[in-house]
Amino acid sequence: MTTLTPLVHAFVSHFGEMGSHWGINRTVGQIYALIFVAPAPIHADEIAERLSFSRGNVSMGLKELQAWRLVKLRHVPGDRREYFEAPSDAWEVFRTLAEERRRREIEPTLSMLRNALLETPSNEADRVAQERMRGMHDLIDLLTTWFDDVQRLDPHTLAKLMKMGAKVQRLLEATGALKPRNDPKPDPKPDFLRSEADHG
Amino acid sequence: MTTLTPLVHAFVSHFGEMGSHWGINRTVGQIYALIFVAPAPIHADEIAERLSFSRGNVSMGLKELQAWRLVKLRHVPGDRREYFEAPSDAWEVFRTLAEERRRREIEPTLSMLRNALLETPSNEADRVAQERMRGMHDLIDLLTTWFDDVQRLDPHTLAKLMKMGAKVQRLLEATGALKPRNDPKPDPKPDFLRSEADHG
DNA sequence: CGGAGGTTTCAGTGTTTACTGAAACTTCAG
DNA sequence: CTGAAGTTTCAGTAAACACTGAAACCTCCG
Structure with missing residues (x-):
């Protein structure tokens, strides 16, 4: 020191x-x-x-x-x-960190959740527990898949996209690629939005 | 148990x-x-x-x-x-977690980096160190600002955007909102890409 | 093949952190 | 005001973890 x-x-x-x-x-x-x-x-x-x-x-x-x-x-x-x-490009460091944390923390959790979701719930409490776990699983799955996908963009493009931030939404709505909120056909798996207030 | x-x-x-x-x-x-x-x-x-x-x-x-x-x-x-x-909506949990971790870990780091960047480097080694810190600072800043921005989208829209993943890039290039990689005027602050191999 | 220069392992020790059980405290009904 | 029911704090102990220093171990040059 x-x-x-x-x-x-x-x-x-x-x-x-x-x-x-x-x-x-x-x-x-x-x-x-x-x-x-x-x-x-x-x-x-x-x-x-x-x-x-x-x-x-x-x-x-x-x-x-x-x-x-x-x-x-x-x-x-x-x-x-x-x-x-140490690589001095901050993006590279960030990606490495994200990948390693994912491998060490996210993957084991996903795998535990997948196993849990395969079980047949033995009672009502288990059923509810499994619902919650499904919500968690689906979100993690969505986030990691997205991250995989986006990570492959070159840093420059990615930086630009990030600077646009939420503006992307309006832009895509304008082109018609993204409908403004009430979709005609429901998504195949929007489960993680269930409000789940059905206890008692 | x-x-x-x-x-x-x-x-x-x-x-x-x-x-x-x-x-x-x-x-x-x-x-x-x-x-x-x-x-x-x-x-x-x-x-x-x-x-x-x-x-x-x-x-x-x-x-x-x-x-x-x-x-x-x-x-x-x-x-x-x-x-x-516990809130059972996984998105809400995720947001809470992200906000708290940010408050506890990211903000102190950002503030330390900002202080460090205000110093006048006393020698060549310090100058280089400061450069690296600047890269780190700029990336963290970009990521958190983006997250702030995107976090406000409703979960449904966000989920859709994430499912589109990297496709967003091509879509935006098609509309002209994003140029395909060689920009005419340079960005105001693309510093974190500097390759920084100027030692020795 | 010997040994200089370097890296890795490991037993032992110090430090930090987690956890218990009990006491102190709070709140409220009668 | 009293005490029953509940929550919080805390001193002490147990467990986990970090760190040292020394010895064992590599590897390459001459």
């Missing part, structure tokens, strides 16, 4: 704090932050020294960051050590 | 596990799951009994869930106890 400028120190500390809110621990957050702002790839020793962590700790942290695909390995000619670098 | 059907038990356990990956702890995850699938509002004692948690623990958990606005207080006529209910 000694050789960090105030600017970098603030950034690194913040990522440490945030790490705990996310699934990663403080150490890993700080290591990532340091690599992210570094002007050139750095190696484990440098990280250990600059953050005052043990070498073992840094090694573990780097392993985890590699598992998250948030850092890339680099080799410097004439140097056997492994250098680490 | 004794009075739970296998269906509900699986759901509750899964949320317990996931709780640790998210910022909330196992207990809180389980309590939420139980309330979410319950056919009617339930009170603290019932939760404590069904999950075999101490009453104090349940009380804390409920407090946290209320802070997250994930459960609502209900009162049953002729009963002084407080009953809890």
Whole structure:
């Protein structure tokens, strides 16, 4: 921590704090932050020294960051050590993060929900529970499918679309691609909108 | 845990596990799951009994869930106890979650980044660090602004738009609202695309 | 093949966080 | 005002997790 400028120190500390809110621990957050702002790839020793962590700790942290695909390995000619670098394009980082979180958190949940939906409810309470789970499943499914789809657009186009924001709706209504709210034929699966106030 | 059907038990356990990956702890995850699938509002004692948690623990958990606005207080006529209910519309849950996470995680980060961007870099390393931070800031800003905007659409329209996914791009290009990739005048702020390979 | 330079693993320890059970507090009916 | 029914707080303990330092382990050069 000694050789960090105030600017970098603030950034690194913040990522440490945030790490705990996310699934990663403080150490890993700080290591990532340091690599992210570094002007050139750095190696484990440098990280250990600059953050005052043990070498073992840094090694573990780097392993985890590699598992998250948030850092890339680099080799410097004439140097056997492994250098680490973080993609500096924020979009790329965002996509990686989204993909990994999805794989680790969303997919297991979806799979649990799918299993639950295959069961035959044994009583009324189970029936209601299953309804709720279906609502959750359908929304997650919709969101992830959409994300898959949209993720393939090039960042520039995507940025433009996002800047348009809700204007897209009006534009599409104008062209007739999107009807203004009362659809003639109902959608095949608009289940997640059910109001579900049928208890008691 | 004794009075739970296998269906509900699986759901509750899964949320317990996931709780640790998210910022909330196992207990809180389980309590939420139980309330979410319950056919009617339930009170603290019932939760404590069904999950075999101490009453104090349940009380804390409920407090946290209320802070997250994930459960609502209900009162049953002729009963002084407080009953809890979770909104069963998955969209609403998603929005609440997104808003709270934003308030707790994104906003502090944005504010830290804004401060960092106001500093005058004291050397070359700081300059580069600041560039990276700017990229991150701009992306987060874009994403949250977009989310604000889109969130106000009614769920039905939103669902339709999402089902269209990337098709929106082609549609808009056809109407001329979106140019197919080589823009005549550059955007005011496309900074987050800079490739930033100028070290060494 | 020896050993310099580097990485990974691991037992042990310190720190944080979760959880319990009991006591303190609140509210309300009579 | 009293006490029954309920909720919240809290000190203490148990469990989980992070981190160190040292040893074991690789890998490549000479």
